[in-house]
Structure formats: C-alpha cells, structure tokens
Amino acid sequence: MHLRPPFDAIRGWLIDMDGVLYRGRQPLPAATDFIQTLQRSQRPFLFLTNNATKTPQQIQKRLASMDIHVPLAAIFTSALATAAALQEQAPPPQSVLVMGSDGLQQAIQQAGYTIVEQAEQAQWVVSGLNQHACYQQLAETTLAIRRGCPWLATNPDLTWPGERGELPGAGAITALLVAASGRQPVVIGKPEPGIFQQALARLGVDPAEAVMLGDRLSTDILGGQRAGLRTICTLTGVSTREQAQAHTPPPDWIIPDLRALLRD
Numbered sequence: 001m002h003l004r005p006p007f008d009a010i011r012g013w014l015i016d017m018d019g020v021l022y023r024g025r026q027p028l029p030a031a032t033d034f035i036q037t038l039q040r041s042q043r044p045f046l047f048l049t050n051n052a053t054k055t056p057q058q059i060q061k062r063l064a065s066m067d068i069h070v071p072l073a074a075i076f077t078s079a080l081a082t083a084a085a086l087q088e089q090a091p092p093p094q095s096v097l098v099m100g101s102d103g104l105q106q107a108i109q110q111a112g113y114t115i116v117e118q119a120e121q122a123q124w125v126v127s128g129l130n131q132h133a134c135y136q137q138l139a140e141t142t143l144a145i146r147r148g149c150p151w152l153a154t155n156p157d158l159t160w161p162g163e164r165g166e167l168p169g170a171g172a173i174t175a176l177l178v179a180a181s182g183r184q185p186v187v188i189g190k191p192e193p194g195i196f197q198q199a200l201a202r203l204g205v206d207p208a209e210a211v212m213l214g215d216r217l218s219t220d221i222l223g224g225q226r227a228g229l230r231t232i233c234t235l236t237g238v239s240t241r242e243q244a245q246a247h248t249p250p251p252d253w254i255i256p257d258l259r260a261l262l263r264d
Helices: 031-040 056-064 078-089 102-110 135-146 170-181 193-203 217-226 241-246
Strands: 012-015 045-049 075-077 095-099 114-116 124-127 151-153 159-162 165-168 210-214 230-234 253-255
Touching: 012 193, 045 193, 056 075, 056 102, 075 078, 075 193, 078 102, 078 124, 078 151, 078 193, 095 102, 095 135, 102 114, 124 135, 124 170, 135 170, 151 170, 193 210, 193 217, 210 217, 217 230, 217 241, 241 253
Parallel strands: 012 045, 012 210, 045 075, 095 114, 095 124, 124 151, 210 230, 230 253
Antiparallel strands: 159 165
C-alpha cells in the first residue's frame, strides 16, 4: 500500500460525501480545498452517495453552504441510480409504493412513475431511509412486499455518521421490512456494481483510471474494489485505521483526512 495516492495518475474521482466532505452539518478538514483542487486541475469527479434522502438540488445547496460549488450533474445519488434501474426493469407507466424521503420520491416521480401509498395499488416497491416513517407507512410497505411486488432498496447502510454518532440508516429500514415480509430486496447502491457502472459511464472514465474515495469499508471500498477501481479510505467517517488495514483486501490508500490529498 502506497503512502500517498498519485494525484496526477488518477483521471476520474468517485467521491462519497457523508464522512468524507462533512459529518452531519460539520464540514470536514480540507473538503473545500480538495474539491477546488480537482476543479482547477480539470479532473472529472462525481459525488457518489448512498444517501437517497436528499434531492440533488438539496445536496447542491448544502455543499454551497460549505463553499463547495458544483453543478447538479456532479451529484449522483442512490435514488437516481435506483430510478434508472427501475426504468430498465419496468419502464413506466407503473405504480410504485415508495418508502423514502424527498430525494427518492422525486427521483422515482421524475423517472415517470406514479407514486401510491396503498399496498393494493402498488406494482413495485422502492425503499430507502425515511427519517419520518410512521408505523402505517411501514405496514403498507410490508403488505405490498408480502403480496409479491418486486422490491428495490436504495442501499444497505445500516447506519450513517451524524454529529452525535452512528444513526439508523436505510439498511435498518430494510432489515425491519425483511423481518416483517420474509423477502429480500434487490439492492442498487454501493457496494453493488450497478451504481458504479452508471457513475463511470457519466464520468466517461474506465475503472482502471478511476478511484473511489470513501469512509465506509463495506460500501465505498468494497464496491470500488468489486468495480475494478483503486480505493482511498479516509478515517473521518465510520472506519478506523485498524479496520481498514484488516479489510481483505485493504484499500489502496488509507488517509487521516482530505489534507493528505492536497499537493504540496
């Protein structure tokens, strides 16, 4: 494992956000400087996040508040990847019961689908993190799954890094629905290869020329490795150095924070 990534040898960057650029509402060290460095050097990059709760517009606004200014095209969420996967499997019109927040609701609707709330109306189920889910929504989602609706889940993250610590993620919602329905979803987000293939196609970069920069070994690093990318694990999120070194195989590089990526 090299001590420092060869910045000039990397043609394309896939970059996670939670735990990499910020933690909760708190920007992480050198986040703005690092993105500005990529922009000045005209290095293609794409923010690749399993967070399906926010729309690209909401994410863009949040980044701008941290002095990170990027076009909407630079933001690719698991909600967008899930909507694209749904279009491949079942082109609209279809009725979809969505257990998720604004980002997922908007992505599915803009892809041409009708969103329904009752299990009996649903032809498909799509689930993600819903921080305001109530029992009735969980019940309708469970009933739709149990009656045989095909089921896509945005990502498997059991937790996400908040300012106070690890909080329940989309994978925790999935675990509840699996327990209640007895069925397993098709997962779209990291570490599954589909989201990486979609992201690389957007960048126009081959896997061997790209790198995945993230904090979570089970999604960012594992997914990048499965997709044939080199990987950088930053220790500002959920993974420790000991965990990263013990990962099989380990990331290509382990860095304390984004300052390690800035050229002298």
